[in-house]
Amino acid sequence: MSLVEKIRNIDRRIIFTIIALAIIVPLLIPVGFPIKVSPSVRNLYDELENLPSGSKVLISFDFGASTYPEIYPMSMAILRHLFRRGVKPIIMGLWPEGVPFAERALAVTTEEAGKVYGEDYVNLGFKAGGIVVMQALGRSLEEAFPEDAYGTPIGDIPLMKGVRNYDDIAMVIDLSAGDPGIPAWVMIAQGRFGKKVGGGCTAVSAPQYFAYLQAGQLVGLMGGMKGAAEYETLIKRKDLGTAGMDAQSVAHVVIVIFIIIGNITFFVERARRGKKEEVS
Amino acid sequence: MKRQIPLIITFLAGLAMILGYFIPHEPFGGLQQMLNTWYMVVAAFAMILGVGNLIKLHTIKIRKRKQGFGYSFVLLAGLAAMALFGIFRGIKPGTAFYWMWWNMHVPMSSTMFSLLAFFVASASYRAFRARNIEAALLLVAGILVMIGRVPIGDMVWSGFPAIANWIMNVPNTAGQRAILIGISLGVVSTSLRLLLGIERTYLAGD
Numbered sequence A: 001m002s003l004v005e006k007i008r009n010i011d012r013r014i015i016f017t018i019i020a021l022a023i024i025v026p027l028l029i030p031v032g033f034p035i036k037v038s039p040s041v042r043n044l045y046d047e048l049e050n051l052p053s054g055s056k057v058l059i060s061f062d063f064g065a066s067t068y069p070e071i072y073p074m075s076m077a078i079l080r081h082l083f084r085r086g087v088k089p090i091i092m093g094l095w096p097e098g099v100p101f102a103e104r105a106l107a108v109t110t111e112e113a114g115k116v117y118g119e120d121y122v123n124l125g126f127k128a129g130g131i132v133v134m135q136a137l138g139r140s141l142e143e144a145f146p147e148d149a150y151g152t153p154i155g156d157i158p159l160m161k162g163v164r165n166y167d168d169i170a171m172v173i174d175l176s177a178g179d180p181g182i183p184a185w186v187m188i189a190q191g192r193f194g195k196k197v198g199g200g201c202t203a204v205s206a207p208q209y210f211a212y213l214q215a216g217q218l219v220g221l222m223g224g225m226k227g228a229a230e231y232e233t234l235i236k237r238k239d240l241g242t243a244g245m246d247a248q249s250v251a252h253v254v255i256v257i258f259i260i261i262g263n264i265t266f267f268v269e270r271a272r273r274g275k276k277e278e279v280s
Numbered sequence B: 001m002k003r004q005i006p007l008i009i010t011f012l013a014g015l016a017m018i019l020g021y022f023i024p025h026e027p028f029g030g031l032q033q034m035l036n037t038w039y040m041v042v043a044a045f046a047m048i049l050g051v052g053n054l055i056k057l058h059t060i061k062i063r064k065r066k067q068g069f070g071y072s073f074v075l076l077a078g079l080a081a082m083a084l085f086g087i088f089r090g091i092k093p094g095t096a097f098y099w100m101w102w103n104m105h106v107p108m109s110s111t112m113f114s115l116l117a118f119f120v121a122s123a124s125y126r127a128f129r130a131r132n133i134e135a136a137l138l139l140v141a142g143i144l145v146m147i148g149r150v151p152i153g154d155m156v157w158s159g160f161p162a163i164a165n166w167i168m169n170v171p172n173t174a175g176q177r178a179i180l181i182g183i184s185l186g187v188v189s190t191s192l193r194l195l196l197g198i199e200r201t202y203l204a205g206d
Helices: A003-008 A012-028 A039-049 A065-085 A098-113 A131-139 A182-192 A206-215 A224-234 A240-279 B004-022 B028-063 B069-089 B096-127 B133-148 B151-156 B159-195
Strands: A056-062 A088-093 A122-126 A171-176 A197-201 A220-223
Touching: A003 A240, A012 A240, A012 B096, A039 A065, A039 A171, A039 A197, A039 A220, A039 A224, A056 A065, A056 A098, A065 A088, A065 A098, A065 A171, A065 A197, A065 A224, A065 A240, A065 B096, A088 A098, A098 A122, A131 A182, A131 B028, A171 A182, A182 A197, A182 A206, A197 A206, A197 A224, A206 A220, A206 B159, A220 A224, A224 A240, A240 B096, A240 B133, A240 B151, B004 B028, B004 B159, B028 B069, B069 B096, B133 B151, B133 B159, B151 B159
Parallel strands: A056 A088, A056 A171, A088 A122, A171 A197, A197 A220
Antiparallel strands: none
């Protein structure tokens, strides 16, 4: 077996080991690559930065445990920014798994900021129905969520006084890993009710949403852990997103090197085959 | 009648939703809201149906000793443990459900998703080849986006992020927009077929 064939047929366990090392080593020994902020994340930050103190922002936690490492850091960064600005988040989830993550993010960020439940933030919990819940919110928030996540009637929560529907919410932010998620929020909250919508999503799904960004249907977007790291850079509070960027950088470079090696072996083999055919 | 009644219900419900969308005033707005509320209730019950179906499917797999039936056993045991602890001991911090959620379910689900990195690396090494011009274009675009979207790309050459952004904003968006328009037209035509009773596959057995 020639060297080229050996390289081409390399055991996949070796590839897995190299990738594992490319991720683990930078996590253990951080390099701290500088993070450049992309326009889509900057726009989202600017929108929230320009909201008047006391505004209410609806944040929907529409992701599950599998995408938690990518999207949870975004939720932390967004909540920290909102609490720092005095903006009041109204939390909800269209995915049942989203709510425990919201609770954890709130537990950390509200303790840091010294915020009080019911006055500075509220958690409405999970509601089944997806796009229909979004439509119902446009008519009456209280009809869609008669109680918060802990069974308190909405009418008894000070923050919710005067919040009837989208008209009383400054903006919607969707942290989404699929359906129901950003496209549905764009379609209903933005398209039908004219509300500004921003979002965060996994890196693999981000390219789908660039059409919404260009059309102005999304005011900003965080894509994957990089998006979270960029937002952390903007609020000057490095956390989980930034911590993962070194590993992601190195992993990307390693994958690119794999692609290049794979193609070199492909072209060498093709050239050899061509020569053999010429001889025969 | 067995076939016509569901068709009439579908037509009327669909019509009410369409009218409610374009004319949000009474009586259409209220009708749409009522149907939305019904949908939320049905959606909640659909989750129960989903769990029931999952249990049925895996029970059959175990009973018939199909390949990989051991995994079905683990799934059912996990489902039962989470459900029973959740129902009888609650889901608040400090409970067994809470512990299992954060220390078993979340890490395992995240691990499954993170395996993607390993498969992407292996697959790109073996299959991502510049066999023709189209494949070469895709490969170059993929490499530029991968490098341009991480901080190390900017360190190597400040032009990488700009190129990656251009690829995402221009060719990618053009393609995505075309796909979106195609999907939307498909949704509209399928919806019309359903409302008009042309598409009847949802009537199981008919």
